[in-house]
Amino acid sequence: MLIADDQELVRAGFSMIIDSRDDLEVVGEAGDGVQAVALAGQLHPDVILMDVRMPRMDGIEAARQLAATGHPARIIMLTTFDLDEPVFAALRAGASGFLLKDTRPDDLAAAIRVVAAGEALLAPTVTRRLLDRFAPELPGGSPPPSLEPLSTREIEVLKLVARALSNDEIAERLTLSRATVKTHLSAILFKLGLRDRVQAAVLAYETGLVRPGTAPPGG
Incomplete structure (x- = not known):
């Protein structure tokens, strides 16, 4: 440390x-x-x-x-x-x-x-409040990285990550094992060149995949 x-x-x-x-x-x-x-x-x-x-x-x-x-x-x-x-x-x-x-x-x-x-x-409640508060104020600039490399299932996982759900919550929502969710998340990070799920959540907002105030898919 x-x-x-x-x-x-x-x-x-x-x-x-x-x-x-x-x-x-x-x-x-x-x-x-x-x-x-x-x-x-x-x-x-x-x-x-x-x-x-x-x-x-x-x-x-x-x-x-x-x-x-x-x-x-x-x-x-x-x-x-x-x-x-x-x-x-x-x-x-x-x-x-x-x-x-x-x-x-x-x-x-x-x-x-x-x-x-x-x-x-970030705790789910803090993440949600943070992103909902600041996502509308993100500055413009060059287009964000494309989400095209992601599969349909990976897009679903990314949406739930952006809504601050934990791996266990995502697994329950999508009827997957926790290990499978972790595999999908690892693939998302690798394909998009991101460090962690926080950056993945930010990117989901930047690309418009998720908008502030919307309910999690399936909720």
Whole structure:
């Protein structure tokens, strides 16, 4: 773990929580985005806890730079306010999700494990509110990647991922095994060149496959 936050007390608190778990370890701390990018290259952390607002370089730009260089670390953005506006930009910059700074210690540790394993970080209710709030405001630009490589079943899975359903919920909805859902999700990520299901959800909104406020298929 690498912790990036401009407040020393915050870093110390997170470090104490993380190091108290036998399976988690803090390998470094950064006080701003510039240090975070540099230390990530030196220490090769699996997961980075990154504050959104930091001096010299904020967490969003740091996440963008790390993603651009192909750094494999999963990035969890830290924010003080629920649905803070920069959060969506952070997800588009390559972050795997976000947590509020007042997250309970056990939830923080669980979130780190989930992200390190490549699974979804955002709780379904938070994901849905985040995407519904910001998807209409996505800026224009070059056309998004085509969804044509996906099969009909993969499109169905992607729609449910975008509606923030878990793998178990998708399996129940589509009458599939959980393993089959994971296989479809892996294929979606591979075909579209995406890092994780959060980016898949964002892309589903960007392409218009799912629109804010619509009910999940079959619901």
